[in-house]
Amino acid sequence: MNWELKLLSKLVALDTDSTKRSNYSECAELIKDEAEGCGFAARICDAKRLAEDGKPRPNVVVDLEAGARQTLIIATHYDVVPAGGGWRRQPFKLTVEGERAYGRGANDDKSGIVAALSAMRDLRRLAESKVNVRLLATCDEETGGKLGAGYLAEREKIRGNAVLVVDASRDLIVGASGIVFGKIIVKGKQGHAGYPHRAKNAITYALPFLQDMEKFARIREKHLSFLKAPRGEPKEHLWGRFSITMLRAGEKENIIPGEVEARFDMRLVPEEGTRGAIDELKDYFGRAKIRNQVDARLLITTKQPGYYTRPDHKFVGNFQKVFPEEPSAMLGGNDGRFFTARGIPAISFGTGRKECNVHGKDEFVYLDDIELVKHTIYNLCANWEDV
Numbered sequence: 588m589n590w591e592l593k594l595l596s597k598l599v600a601l602d603t604d605s606t607k608r609s610n611y612s613e614c615a616e617l618i619k620d621e622a623e624g625c626g627f628a629a630r631i632c633d634a635k636r637l638a639e640d641g642k643p644r645p646n647v648v649v650d651l652e653a654g655a656r657q658t659l660i661i662a663t664h665y666d667v668v669p670a671g672g673g674w675r676r677q678p679f680k681l682t683v684e685g686e687r688a689y690g691r692g693a694n695d696d697k698s699g700i701v702a703a704l705s706a707m708r709d710l711r712r713l714a715e716s717k718v719n720v721r722l723l724a725t726c727d728e729e730t731g732g733k734l735g736a737g738y739l740a741e742r743e744k745i746r747g748n749a750v751l752v753v754d755a756s757r758d759l760i761v762g763a764s765g766i767v768f769g770k771i772i773v774k775g776k777q778g779h780a781g782y783p784h785r786a787k788n789a790i791t792y793a794l795p796f797l798q799d800m801e802k803f804a805r806i807r808e809k810h811l812s813f814l815k816a817p818r819g820e821p822k823e824h825l826w827g828r829f830s831i832t833m834l835r836a837g838e839k840e841n842i843i844p845g846e847v848e849a850r851f852d853m854r855l856v857p858e859e860g861t862r863g864a865i866d867e868l869k870d871y872f873g874r875a876k877i878r879n880q881v882d883a884r885l886l887i888t889t890k891q892p893g894y895y896t897r898p899d900h901k902f903v904g905n906f907q908k909v910f911p912e913e914p915s916a917m918l919g920g921n922d923g924r925f926f927t928a929r930g931i932p933a934i935s936f937g938t939g940r941k942e943c944n945v946h947g948k949d950e951f952v953y954l955d956d957i958e959l960v961k962h963t964i965y966n967l968c969a970n971w972e973d974v
């Protein structure tokens with residue numbers, strides 16, 4: 588574990604904040620140098636010219652050429668969410684305590700880069716791989732991945748016969764939820780708070796209406812996937828979700844607000860189309876408006892379908908031979924969608940566990956889980972059968 592921990596601590600020391608895009612170049616160079624140090628061909632594909640802020644968007648591609656017919660893509664990302672406050676350890680100094688290594692990104696997803704590169708290093712040394720391996724360490728995953736994995740799939744035409752997204756929990760995940768984001772705008776009439784009888788307070792109208800809208804979650808959860816939810820979740824099969832996640836109203840204490848804006852996050856089961864889900868939401872919204880006698884509008888801002896790989900796909904069979912578990916679908920999403928959109932089957936797997944505080948304070952990874960992910964990748968490649 589020495590080599591792995593050393594690399595992980597170098598990666599964690601760089602604050603690759605996905606909102607500031609800090610240290611992206613330093614981190615990409617570090618990964619490229621480490622890969623070349625292991626004897627791999629590595630290159631950086633920078634999407635900077637497409638970046639609105641003009642900042643570098645370097646993505647690292649590392650190739651293990653095994654002379655095989657097929658190529659397995661391993662997708663990881665090096666950007667992290669901001670550290671935030673309340674840490675009991677330093678977020679950008681890897682701290683090993685017993686079986687755990689703490690730090691921002693120690694789990695999500697720098698442990699994935701370390702586990703994958705370490706597996707490739709052993710496969711190369713022992714000349715064991717029966718599949719070519721192409722490791723991607725990309726930026727911007729935490730902000731949608733367009734200039735990261737999206738750029739590599741769309742612009743650089745990175746292709747393979749299958750993709751393993753090492754950015755997930757310790758489950759065999761074959762599906763991801765679709766996402767719809769949007770706004771609900773409730774209108775009133777703005778006015779002087781000294782004369783409330785002359786105005787129409789949008790907050791007064793919005794509160795009961797938004798509570799009614801929250802109940803749409805009960806309709807959403809009736810959509811059950813044919814795929815199971817990961818172990819430990821409240822339902823056996825993956826289900827649809829709806830949450831109001833942002834609320835904005837008012838300018839000043841003495842002004843009665845004329846508008847309330849709420850934002851929501853709707854999650855779809857992997858096999859569901861965005862169209863049907865949006866129609867169902869609009870239908871509920873229309874009825875809730877009448878029930879609550881409000882003037883309101885609904886706007887959809889983002890729609891992204893989910894994806895899945897059939898559980899009887901040969902790639903899933905290959906994976907089950909080295910990690911015998913029942914396939915499930917995850918409640919979130921990841922960069923796998925850029926590849927599944929091009930017909931490449933995807934499996935997600937990684938070092939995440941509920942207690943690891945991914946995106947929270949004192950994020951950590953179990954050292955055993957880095958080993959497990961490394962060995963699973965190694966065995967998958969060493970026992971590869973064409974898919």
Ligand SMILES: [Zn+2]
Nearest residue numbers: 695696728754
């Ligand atoms: Zn991640």
